[in-house]
Amino acid sequence: MIGKIIALSELNVKILLxxxxxxxIGDILFSSENNAFFEIAEIExxxxxxxxxxxxxxxxxxxxxxxxxxxxxxxxxxxxxGKVFNSYGDLLDGxxxxxxxxxxxxxxxxxxxxVNTEGEILWTGIKIIDFFAPLEKGFKMGLLGGAGVxxxxxxxxxxxxxxxxxxxxxVFVGIGERSREGKELYDEMKEANLLDKMTMIFGQMGENPTxxxxxxxxxxxLTEYLRDEKKQDVLLFIDNMYRYVxxxxxxxxxxxxxPVENGYPTTMVSDISVIEERINSNSNGTITSxxxxxxxxxxxxxxxxxxxxxxxxxxxxxxxxxxxxxxxxAVNVFKTRSKLIDVEKIGEKHYNLVEEVIKYLTxxxxxxxxxxxxxxxxxxxxxxxxxxxxxxxxxxxxxxxxVAEDYTNIKGEVVDIKDVLFDVESILxxxxxxxxxxxxxxxxxxxGKEHND
Amino acid sequence: xxxxxxxxxxxxxxxxxxxxxxxxxxxxxxxxxIVEAKGLLNVGFFEQVNIGDKAIGYVIEILANSVIIAxxxxxxxxxxxxxxxxxxxxxxxxxSNHYIGRIFxxxxxxxxxxxxxxxxxxxxxxxxxxxxxxxxxxxxPLLTGISxxxxxFPVGKGQRQLIIGDKKTGKTQLTLDIIVNQKGxxxxxxxxxxxxxxxxxxxxxxxxxxxxALEYTMILAAFNDEKPTVLSLTPYIALSIxxxxxxxxxxxxxxIDDLKRHxxxxxxxxxxxxxxxxxxxxxxxxxxxxxxMLEKGCxxxxxxxxxxxxxxxxxxGDITDYISTxxxxxxxxxxxxxxxxxxxxxxxxxDYGLSVSRLGGAVQEESMKILGAKVRRILLDYIEKREVxxxxxxxxxxxxxxxxxxxxxRILDNLNQYKYSPKTKExxxxxxxxxxxxx
Numbered sequence: 001m002i003g004k005i006i007a008l009s010e011l012n013v014k015i016l017l018x019x020x021x022x023x024x025i026g027d028i029l030f031s032s033e034n035n036a037f038f039e040i041a042e043i044e045x046x047x048x049x050x051x052x053x054x055x056x057x058x059x060x061x062x063x064x065x066x067x068x069x070x071x072x073x074x075x076x077x078x079x080x081x082g083k084v085f086n087s088y089g090d091l092l093d094g095x096x097x098x099x100x101x102x103x104x105x106x107x108x109x110x111x112x113x114x115v116n117t118e119g120e121i122l123w124t125g126i127k128i129i130d131f132f133a134p135l136e137k138g139f140k141m142g143l144l145g146g147a148g149v150x151x152x153x154x155x156x157x158x159x160x161x162x163x164x165x166x167x168x169x170x171v172f173v174g175i176g177e178r179s180r181e182g183k184e185l186y187d188e189m190k191e192a193n194l195l196d197k198m199t200m201i202f203g204q205m206g207e208n209p210t211x212x213x214x215x216x217x218x219x220x221x222l223t224e225y226l227r228d229e230k231k232q233d234v235l236l237f238i239d240n241m242y243r244y245v246x247x248x249x250x251x252x253x254x255x256x257x258x259p260v261e262n263g264y265p266t267t268m269v270s271d272i273s274v275i276e277e278r279i280n281s282n283s284n285g286t287i288t289s290x291x292x293x294x295x296x297x298x299x300x301x302x303x304x305x306x307x308x309x310x311x312x313x314x315x316x317x318x319x320x321x322x323x324x325x326x327x328x329x330a331v332n333v334f335k336t337r338s339k340l341i342d343v344e345k346i347g348e349k350h351y352n353l354v355e356e357v358i359k360y361l362t363x364x365x366x367x368x369x370x371x372x373x374x375x376x377x378x379x380x381x382x383x384x385x386x387x388x389x390x391x392x393x394x395x396x397x398x399x400x401x402x403v404a405e406d407y408t409n410i411k412g413e414v415v416d417i418k419d420v421l422f423d424v425e426s427i428l429x430x431x432x433x434x435x436x437x438x439x440x441x442x443x444x445x446x447x448g449k450e451h452n453d
Numbered sequence: 454x455x456x457x458x459x460x461x462x463x464x465x466x467x468x469x470x471x472x473x474x475x476x477x478x479x480x481x482x483x484x485x486x487i488v489e490a491k492g493l494l495n496v497g498f499f500e501q502v503n504i505g506d507k508a509i510g511y512v513i514e515i516l517a518n519s520v521i522i523a524x525x526x527x528x529x530x531x532x533x534x535x536x537x538x539x540x541x542x543x544x545x546x547x548x549s550n551h552y553i554g555r556i557f558x559x560x561x562x563x564x565x566x567x568x569x570x571x572x573x574x575x576x577x578x579x580x581x582x583x584x585x586x587x588x589x590x591x592x593x594p595l596l597t598g599i600s601x602x603x604x605x606f607p608v609g610k611g612q613r614q615l616i617i618g619d620k621k622t623g624k625t626q627l628t629l630d631i632i633v634n635q636k637g638x639x640x641x642x643x644x645x646x647x648x649x650x651x652x653x654x655x656x657x658x659x660x661x662x663x664x665x666a667l668e669y670t671m672i673l674a675a676f677n678d679e680k681p682t683v684l685s686l687t688p689y690i691a692l693s694i695x696x697x698x699x700x701x702x703x704x705x706x707x708x709i710d711d712l713k714r715h716x717x718x719x720x721x722x723x724x725x726x727x728x729x730x731x732x733x734x735x736x737x738x739x740x741x742x743x744x745x746m747l748e749k750g751c752x753x754x755x756x757x758x759x760x761x762x763x764x765x766x767x768x769x770g771d772i773t774d775y776i777s778t779x780x781x782x783x784x785x786x787x788x789x790x791x792x793x794x795x796x797x798x799x800x801x802x803x804d805y806g807l808s809v810s811r812l813g814g815a816v817q818e819e820s821m822k823i824l825g826a827k828v829r830r831i832l833l834d835y836i837e838k839r840e841v842x843x844x845x846x847x848x849x850x851x852x853x854x855x856x857x858x859x860x861x862x863r864i865l866d867n868l869n870q871y872k873y874s875p876k877t878k879e880x881x882x883x884x885x886x887x888x889x890x891x892x
Contacts, residue, residue, distance in 0.1 A: 008498055009514040010738075055579075057499040057543055061515060084585070092585045152811075176740075179748055180611075180785065183588040205783060206582040206748030209741060249737040253729050263731020294782060296732065298773035320773075324806035326833035368841070375844040407813035409826040436853060438834075 002029060003048065005063045008056055011209060011254035013038050015065060017046040026106065028072065029065040036063065037088075039072065039210070041255065051210045051251055053088060074218045076103035076225050081169065082196035084186060085222075087203035087214040105217035107224075109277045116281040121340065122288060125161045125414030126154075128331045128397040131424065132354060133314050133338035134346060134417075135288070137233055138281035141338075142241075142309055143292045144300070145318030149330050151292045152181055154318070155239055156188075156403040157329075158290055161414055163194070163235055169226050170235040173219030174202040176212045176243025188403075205243070212247035220278055227285040234287050236279065242294040245272065245304040261303055269307050276311035300335075314338030327398050328408075333361060350417075353424050357393060360428070364390035385430065388437065392427050395440040413444030422447055476539030478520065480504065483531050486524040486680050487513075487726050490537045493520045499578075501544040504537050510682075511544035513726065521726065523682045526560070546690040547573040548697055553641075554667040556658055556674050559683060559690050564674060565658075576693050578686055583751050591752045591785070594816050595706065595760050598634035598875025599627070600884065601803045601868040604825040605832070606788055609816025610640075610704050610760050611752030615780055617765045617772055618790030622802050624764050626872055627788070628708045629657065630801075631762065633664045634875040635706060640760075641698055642670040642706045645691040647684050648677050648714035664873060681718035685742075688715060692749040695759045702757040707750075711764035712743060716776045733775045740779050747783045772807065786810035800869055805832055821878060824885055828864055831891065835861020860891055 002022055007014040015038070017023055023040055029050055030037045036059055038050025074089035075097055084092045089102070119137035123130050135141050145151045163170050174182045182202050189195040199222050203215030216238070226234045245268060252265035260266055279289050293308050298320065309315060316336050323330035343351045367379065367387045379387060402412030423446045426432060432446075440446060478492025488510070496502065500512045502522055507529040514521035522537070525544075547561030549570035556564040561573040591611040596603055608614045608631075616624050632642045644661075646654045654674050661667050673694070675687040688709045695705040709715070716739060723736035731737045750761040763784065765777055772781070772789060781787050786809045795802035814822040835857060842850070842858075850858070867884055870876065876884070 007515050007517045010498075014517065055581075057579075058497045060495060060497045062495075086585075094586065176744070178783070178785070179583070179585060180588060180591065180751065183585060184590050187590060202585065204585075204748070205741075205744035207745075209738070246737075246740060249731065250741060253731070253737040256729075259729050259731065259737075263729060263737045297775045297778050320807075323809075325837045326806075326830065371841060372843070376842070377845070377849075404813075406815040406822075407826070409814065409823060 002067045013050045015048045026071040028068040073102040077101040080199045085201040087211040105221045138286040142312035142315040149318040149323045157401045170198040171223045172200045179204045209247040209250035236289040239292040241291045419445035475541040478537040480535045501540045545575040552671040556672040597631045600881045606810040611758040613750040613761045613784040615784040615787040622790035646674040684718035699757040709763040
């Protein structure tokens with residue numbers, strides 16, 4: 001016996017310890033007959049505060065607790081591939097390990113000298129991303145968007161495209177998202193024979209906040225195994241990083257810690273930094289991460305969202321107003337950016353085309369307002385050209401996706417960046433001025449069509 | 454005398470004989486429906502406690518020297534120094550085989566006659582989560598009879614589809630239409646009224662009764678004047694009942710009307726119990742409150758399913774407020790109703806641009822899927838172009854644009870449907886026959 005429960009609420013269990021020497025932060029105390037497990041979060045004298053792994057219904061004062069030999073840990077071997085874990089490192093699919101080799105999920109972050117910043121460009125085959133926000137190995141790409149504008153579909157398409165061409169293993173970390181989607185992703189990967197090339201860990205939205213806040217640690221440990229032991233360039237998908245912060249706020253409220261704006265915990269910024277700094281490439285291999293970031297109340301200035309974005313190398317912003325017009329992926333190109341949009345990285349042609357397109361689309365927005373008042377006939381020829389070409393560009397940047405075939409009934413397409421540059425240049429030059437704009441919606445490359453005819 | 458009073462009387466009698474008394478305590482603080490008691494040394498979290506014959510409550514927090522209790526039913530005013538009795542059992546609700554066709558509450562009382570059902574059995578308020586591997590993909594359609602939904606934003610068995618909109622945009626009506634359309638389709642329906650007036654619930658009862666929907670529908674009600682604690686537990690109990698039927702491989706449809714009221718009740722409890730307020734003064738766990746509830750919706754591998762249709766009321770047509778976006782981010786799609794469309798006479802007043810079904814064609818049969826994708830594309834194209842060309846002269850439009858305008862309008866008109874006039878799949882397909890020759 002190490003201690004006993006003296007008080008409890010949903011997420012906060014007060015434990016009287018026999019001796020404060022035997023317990024440290026991160027230890028797990030438990031009572032197996034009550035299926036109760038608590039990770040120690042605070043210690044004051046011989047009183048410790050634990051956060052429960054599961055619901056606490058029925059627990060009482062006086063329950064006697066023992067200590068597990070180790071804190072939170074997870075399998076650290078080749079056997080992780082093809083498996084699905086919960087946040088606490090247990091398998092969800094009823095499988096068993098042949099040999100248990102575990103490692104703690106908490107380790108020190110890499111030092112400056114360990115961090116590797118070199119990487120080659122990684123094309124996704126998604127036109128709007130490759131054109132406006134290309135990424136390279138080792139990149140951190142944020143995927144932002146309010147509820148229901150297509151974040152998860154985009155993540156699934158990225159898994160499908162990048163990962164099928166990449167040949168490397170991938171890790172999927174589901175934090176606070178729908179269990180249905182998690183299970184469907186699992187089934188789809190299994191069907192596509194991709195499951196044994198990846199590993200998944202879930203702390204989904206039906207789980208208590210402890211579970212949702214711990215999935216990321218296990219996920220990163222799995223990723224580090226692939227990077228450090230298998231020396232791979234790993235793909236890491238996190239859906240959704242915001243839910244980690246959300247779970248942390250729930251816990252800190254129950255621990256009666258002082259909140260900052262909107263009820264976020266005081267330690268929010270440092271919590272995020274610790275996680276994000278752990279996601280890094282080193283001499284063993286790279287970690288390229290796609291991190292979905294939920295935007296609460298469609299408020300881009302939300303403190304948690306801003307704190308996560310500050311770690312990203314690029315961001316793709318999904319916009320409800322664009323989704324409303326049935327333009328998918330509903331990317332807002334004005335808010336989307338990448339550190340690679342640089343003449344030295346992507347070359348002069350691509351760079352100039354991006355600038356030109358943004359110029360066109362900006363003018364298009366202004367023109368829409370003018371048209372609303374004066375009607376389209378009042379525009380100068382030049383403005384009319386900009387207006388109609390922009391609409392073609394806007395349509396051209398939609399794309400049929402493999403994972404959305406059920407919604408659109410159109411077969412998914414992967415498009416080479418060279419084709420994108422060629423098509424965009426042709427539209428801007430006016431080569432397609434007499435083609436109807438609807439010809440450009442939901443297609444792959446356009447000039448291919450011309451050659452076929 | 455109500456069932457509860459009866460229960461209490463029996464309890465008190467047995468207490469006098471010192472039977473089943475596990476633990477006692479004394480009230481030391483009363484703050485609305487949250488009270489604090491000394492004693493109760495052996496009480497468990499979420500245990501039911503009785504305050505003499507005055508009230509029923511459950512434990513929400515166990516402190517080192519006292520216990521915090523949330524009151525569900527208060528028959529007489531609680532005073533400091535009242536005695537509290539533990540029951541050594543977690544707070545549970547009831548299930549009866551005779552719920553179908555009746556209005557009842559979480560205490561197992563038939564509200565139409567104010568008497569408890571006679572065959573009550575206890576059920577847990579919340580069961581453990583549906584295991585990850587027990588879910589299978591949502592793929593069977595749950596037909597609503599509304600062409601705008603069945604074609605464009607289809608609902609599948611096991612899906613969570615939100616209905617969201619301002620007051621007076623036909624939210625409740627839409628849910629009733631969906632329930633009525635389940636007739637003869639072997640779907641058990643549970644309508645959950647949260648914070649509705651007694652008059653509203655009675656009207657709903659008569660509407661469903663008139664259309665023969667009570668043969669397969671039960672109404673679980675927490676009226677406006679119930680304690681927020683009752684309002685906050687009610688939808689969980691509805692889902693617990695649904696899970697009971699799910700275990701017998703039934704298809705269940707749960708309508709929760711509405712979750713904004715539920716969120717407000719939960720906020721009230723949190724603030725009164727002294728928790729820190731977060732965004733819009735809601736507590737930080739408001740997301741979890743709804744996410745774990747709605748995660749009960751599933752297609753189970755045993756063949757049964759729980760479909761959930763929650764309703765959320767908005768203000769000023771703004772679906773981007775905190776609670777709305779939270780719930781949108783949990784559900785598998787949303788039907789947005791707009792008061793502008795409603796006033797223009799479009800029924801149901803669906804905003805086709807803002808509505809979404811994340812499952813889309815996966816829950817449609819082939820014929821509906823192909824037609825739906827086409828209707829949606831032409832319609833959304835039309836709605837967008839209509840704004841751009843609002844001032845343009847129709848006669849000067851290109852022939853393509855002209856026909857787009859005409860066809861778009863025709864589709865929109867064709868989606869109009871008066872209440873309680875469901876269409877079958879065949880009728881929907883037939884009514885869109887004209888779309889065949891369009892590109």
